[in-house]
Amino acid sequence: MTQQDMGLDWEEDFQRLTPSQFFRKNKQMLGFTGKIRSLTIVFHELITNSFDAAEESGILPDIDIELKRVDKEHYILRHKDNGPGIPEDYITQVYCTMFAGSKFRNIQSRGQQGLGCSGCVLLSQMTTGKPAKVISCYKKNDEIKGVKMKFQMDVKNNTGIIMEKEEFHCEQTGVCIELQFKEVSYSLAEQGAFEYIRRTMIGNPHAKITFRDPTGHKYIFKRAANVVPVQPKEVLPHPKGVSADDLMTMAQNTKKKRYSSMLTSSLSRMSAKRVKEIAEMTNIDMNKRPKAMTFQEAEKIVDSFKKMKIMAPPTDGLIPIGSEQIEKGMKQILKPEFVTTITRKPVTYAGGVSFIIEAGLAYGGDSGRLVNGQKKSEIMRFANRVPLTFDAGSCAITEALKSIDWKRYGLKDLENTPLTLFVNIISTQVPYLSTGKQSVSPEPEIVQEIRQSTMKLARQLQKHLRAKRAAKEKEKRSKVFEDYVPVIIEEAAKLGETDIPEYQEVLAKVTKRALAELLGEKIEEEEEEEELDAIIMEELDEHGYVVDSENSSLNFEEEDEETEE
Ligand SMILES: Nc1ncnc2c1ncn2[C@@H]1O[C@H](COP(=O)(O)OP(=O)(O)OP(=O)(O)O)[C@@H](O)[C@H]1O
Ligand SMILES: [Mg+2]
Structure with missing residues (x-):
């Protein structure tokens, strides 16, 4: 050989x-x-x-x-x-x-x-x-x-x-x-x-x-709603979300003649004032031609972004489905006994990519799925309105929902309840885990948002189930009252050897008031909200998530301090 x-x-x-x-x-x-x-x-x-x-x-x-x-x-x-x-x-x-x-x-x-x-x-x-x-x-x-x-x-x-x-x-x-x-x-x-x-x-x-x-x-x-969703706008990348390599690519492809104009035209929230600050921090001449940018310079500029306070990315590029529309969709398909939905405010992951979480919870009716004659819960995962059917195990949505302590909301567990949970993540860049686009990367900020929104919905369900139970109980007790009072009145009349008085109308009024007082579990709405927030904070803390998303490590300035150029 x-x-x-x-x-x-x-x-x-x-x-x-x-x-x-x-x-x-x-x-x-x-x-x-x-x-x-x-x-x-x-x-x-x-x-x-x-x-x-x-x-x-x-x-x-x-x-x-x-x-x-x-x-x-x-x-x-x-x-x-x-x-x-x-x-x-x-x-x-x-x-x-x-x-x-x-x-x-x-x-x-x-x-x-x-x-x-x-x-x-x-x-x-x-x-x-x-x-x-x-x-x-x-x-x-x-x-x-x-x-x-x-x-x-x-x-x-x-x-x-x-x-x-x-x-x-x-x-x-x-x-x-x-x-x-x-x-x-x-x-x-x-x-x-x-x-x-x-x-x-x-x-x-x-x-x-x-x-x-x-x-x-x-x-x-059939259509449940007759409006075409508002067309999302293209958003420029946020400085906190770009890498030195991204900046190099921008520099190679831009038509602008200077670093300064390239930065203001390729990134969001970049003003002339900001560019001046970068020049001072890095000692880089911002009048140079972008094609000449070196990797070291790009690294220095990205480093300066990290140190700066920059307003959060614009969010008009994100168009959620909207909680009303989700409710319509869920009602049309699931015909549930109870449904509640939520669309959260935009927040960011990975430093500067905005996203919105929307969630819905349907209970009863056709909600859940039938497994061997038993109703189980079903999780419907969506990204930019697209159902994600596979690779559920590795997905941020599954991780977030499984990490919630469902017993706190009066449910035995998540698995054995006839409910459908809907979660949709809206973003210009959904962090998919593979080219098959079937699961979302469990970025901490995304998991946190899903948990918060779903816990709010779970609380609404708990209220509904409580009210339902109370109503049943009320009916039962009222029945007892209505059954026995006439007997007592009639027997008393017999004993007193008098005529049976006309009591029906009075009884109806009395039962209504007496029962309202007897069963009135009136919990003030505000108190409930406070209690819910406390639970959410406690749960997030337990799981080691950043509790205050506005003041997380991202260091964004308040929205109204600066306007987009
Ligand atoms: N039904 C259609 N009507 C009009 N344009 C279409 C249609 N289907 C595809 N296209 C065009 O073809 C392009 C390629 O589609 P393709 O599904 O391969 O990729 P994509 O939708 O851009 O991204 P992804 O791979 O994530 O689906 C789209 O970007 C769009 O411009
Ligand atoms: Mg496609």
Whole structure:
């Protein structure tokens, strides 16, 4: 054996993978593991894209999905939306190029990575070898253009190959995609595609979805609210949230001619006054050209950000669902006996990324899930309105909910109560734990916010259950009163040898007042709130969380001390 046979043959062995080649080998990283899960992820990617696209154009999403079974584990999926459509020149990039898209901005959207729908096309091609079919109707120069396309993914080059193309006339904008899949399975289980749609409707009461399942049954999930969510604005990164590497990237890509203008135009809360302070702290000339920035300089500047008091990031870039809308969604889907919801104020994690936590709690009715004939609790996790169905164990939401002492709120435990807990995190940068986007990183500030909001809801439930119990008790006692008083009066009349007096009207009045006094467990609202705050503080303290989020280590100035430039 020669030396060359034994070692690495650089000419032969050294390769460069395109993202598509990488994900072809690692499809589990896109969430495609298991037959049920793979199909749910496909639904998820296509639905989130349709929602993002429609909302960005101010359209109320209306989606039509049809899933046909060709054979066991072989399906054809047709997904049609009423969004703005995709211009012809971008269709193969959208569906065949990985890491390509319009959402690499600091903006709140469901998509973030430019991987979703190309991942679906890849899975379809890998399992069936069939091409994708897309119909797109889009506006061009005030005219609606229509194009039908059949294409395949060129994995080696991370692009698409068009096989057929035909232009046609259409009236309304939107996209319709048809893909075939094998080795997937449609299921009604908690992790199946149907449940995914059901949950989607809770987080998106403004949408309409029509779904025809493989048996031909048509489900229409109606809109519970008729307003398109306000479009979130793009927010510039906050100085406290950027690293030296981020700053270097900004310096390389900016069109600005000086450090000073680059800083004020690329970061939020950066004024000329602030730049002057940085110059004094670092001794760096702020008139230099950004392209000349060294890593050491970037480090020094980032260091000075840390020492400065900077106002919290602007929050108009975050648009929550809103507690009223969540309530509508939960009522429509769960028909609960009791529901309570909350939308918290924006706060930050990792130094400067804003987020909002919203939560809802539904009790009774169709809340919870049925396991072997027993009602259990269910946790519905959402990020930017998208249901997260998998990887629950590692998620900040699960961690926060499990860490609450539910007994304090009169519940036996979380598991065995017929309730549905809804938690949604809204952010321009949701810290997902993987490219599959199914769980949120348990950043301490996020866990803390979820705990606080859910504890407030749990307290409301406790009040409801107490009132319900008291009402039952009242009814029972009132019944006793009503049953015995007439007997006593009649017997007394007999003993006294007089006529039975007219007592019904008086009795009704007396029972009402007497019982109110007897059972009146009137606890002042204020007292309850104080008690609740004390419990929350105590629990947070026990778990080692920062209790006062406004004065945490972030060192933000008060909102009204400075205005955005
Ligand atoms: N139904 C649609 N209508 C209009 N545009 C779409 C539609 N679906 C996808 N797009 C466009 O294609 C791009 C790529 O979509 P893709 O799902 O691959 O990535 P993404 O949504 O940007 O991020 P993520 O990987 O996190 O889903 C989107 O950014 C959007 O610009
Ligand atoms: Mg997407």
